[in-house]
Amino acid sequence: MGGWVFSSTCTRRSTSRRRRIDILKDILQMVIMERLKSPPSLMIVSDLDHTMVDHQDHENISLLRFNSLWEYAYRRDSLLIFSTARSPILYKELRKEKPLLTPDIIITSIGTEIAFGNSMVPDHSWVETLNSDKWNREIVLEESSKFPELTLQPKTEQRLHKVSFYIDEGKGEPVTKELSQLLEKRGLDVKIIYSWGKNLDVIPRGGGKGEALEYLLKKLKAQGMLPVNTLACGDSEHDAELFSIPDVHGVMVSNSQVELLKWHSENALDNSKVIHSSERCANGIIQAISHFKLGPSLSPRDVSEFLNRKTDNVGHEVLRFYLFYERLRQGEIKSFETYIDSFKESCQKDGVFLHPSGEEKCLRDTIDELRKHHGDKKGKKFWVWLDQVLLIDTTPGKWIVKFDKWEQCEDERKCCTTTVEFSSKGGDLVWEQVKQIWSEESERKDDYISWII
Numbered sequence: 001m002g003g004w005v006f007s008s009t010c011t012r013r014s015t016s017r018r019r020r021i022d023i024l025k026d027i028l029q030m031v032i033m034e035r036l037k038s039p040p041s042l043m044i045v046s047d048l049d050h051t052m053v054d055h056q057d058h059e060n061i062s063l064l065r066f067n068s069l070w071e072y073a074y075r076r077d078s079l080l081i082f083s084t085a086r087s088p089i090l091y092k093e094l095r096k097e098k099p100l101l102t103p104d105i106i107i108t109s110i111g112t113e114i115a116f117g118n119s120m121v122p123d124h125s126w127v128e129t130l131n132s133d134k135w136n137r138e139i140v141l142e143e144s145s146k147f148p149e150l151t152l153q154p155k156t157e158q159r160l161h162k163v164s165f166y167i168d169e170g171k172g173e174p175v176t177k178e179l180s181q182l183l184e185k186r187g188l189d190v191k192i193i194y195s196w197g198k199n200l201d202v203i204p205r206g207g208g209k210g211e212a213l214e215y216l217l218k219k220l221k222a223q224g225m226l227p228v229n230t231l232a233c234g235d236s237e238h239d240a241e242l243f244s245i246p247d248v249h250g251v252m253v254s255n256s257q258v259e260l261l262k263w264h265s266e267n268a269l270d271n272s273k274v275i276h277s278s279e280r281c282a283n284g285i286i287q288a289i290s291h292f293k294l295g296p297s298l299s300p301r302d303v304s305e306f307l308n309r310k311t312d313n314v315g316h317e318v319l320r321f322y323l324f325y326e327r328l329r330q331g332e333i334k335s336f337e338t339y340i341d342s343f344k345e346s347c348q349k350d351g352v353f354l355h356p357s358g359e360e361k362c363l364r365d366t367i368d369e370l371r372k373h374h375g376d377k378k379g380k381k382f383w384v385w386l387d388q389v390l391l392i393d394t395t396p397g398k399w400i401v402k403f404d405k406w407e408q409c410e411d412e413r414k415c416c417t418t419t420v421e422f423s424s425k426g427g428d429l430v431w432e433q434v435k436q437i438w439s440e441e442s443e444r445k446d447d448y449i450s451w452i453i
Helices: 002-033 061-074 088-097 124-130 137-144 172-185 209-222 237-244 258-267 281-291 314-329 336-345 363-373
Strands: 043-046 079-083 105-108 113-116 150-152 163-167 190-195 199-204 230-234 249-252 274-276 347-354 360-362 382-395 398-409 412-425 428-438
Touching: 061 281, 061 314, 061 382, 079 209, 088 105, 105 209, 113 124, 113 209, 124 209, 137 163, 137 172, 172 190, 172 199, 190 237, 209 230, 209 237, 230 237, 230 281, 237 249, 237 258, 249 258, 249 281, 258 274, 314 336, 314 363, 314 382, 314 398, 314 412, 336 347, 336 363, 347 363, 360 363, 363 428
Parallel strands: 043 079, 043 230, 079 105, 230 249, 249 274, 347 428
Antiparallel strands: 105 113, 150 163, 163 199, 190 199, 347 360, 382 398, 398 412, 412 428
16 A cells, blocks of 8 residues: 555656646747747857956947847847856846846856746756755855855855855865865765856756756757757856857857866867957857857947848848937937938838827827937937847738837836837838837836837
């Protein structure tokens, strides 16, 4: 009888585990199949701090260049993954500080947490993979308390499979060696990662940025969605594992840490798939796309011409318009009257703009009003960027595109989920309707006066 009960319990557990895995597959499927009908042409896996995000670039020029390139050339058929040492909490804080795109998948806490989509749905099977008899947070805390050189980082950085410390300068190597030996004697199998000369992280041996990426590649391959090309991007020793995965291209941005460059010289100097870019951060990522010939590398932000609209790429059309809008308000376009007339002409005569306040306006009149806003943001930190530009419906001669339009002036930012309906006339795209509603992420949802379009 006891054996029957045990068998039943195991069956229930097994069934429950299979159900969780099936649910996870569905989540990954939704993330991918939302727009992909074939394997991704490119998958970029990038660290955030000092790689995708340049904290010395207060104008966010390189990040905004990458954003425009990704939304123009890659969003519709590729995958974007951020892989960061930050916890989910600090990742969300960074999103409030910098104009980051929304990734398809986010790997946080040095590869010990994986989540999918806008809602950051956690990968429970990855959690199960890291749960083992050879990982125990309490033992890590107990043994590490013997080292006065170690100070626990804030609670936000203490995770289920990660214990993080600050370490006294110059103590990294001896502490790592001794702590590793103590934990091994206690039966644990861990990785100890020393970085930036001040951080020390302890995670399970099976965790890490490289292991998380390999796990995702296997999952994608099982669904017949293995990317045609994968580009890993990093700047620190945290990222070294990414460059060790077979068939993955890699870029160490120009501002990479000495520890990563040392690792490269000792372990991957002959690997032609890994380069050290001459450009910083996101500019280095764009440089790598060009170097490896992975796809287009000219960002729409590097193009000053706005009048050419002979295209059926509606994503390009909306990017082009909002780049014009940003530069108009920054006072950077001298012949803005010509451009406004051109954009106005591209709108259907009875085209409608539905303002996020609920007011319905004439689309042509809204474009016409841009004249009085020329240069009103000159000298200010003013940026506009689009996120998740996706074609959601198409019929012969008709297109509907949806995206989040972000606008930031100094420290205040606003976002509207935007839907644009296009038609075709003589090969030109015609704007028929623009509808906007305040995004849940928007800091202001009552701003009627300053929100133009």
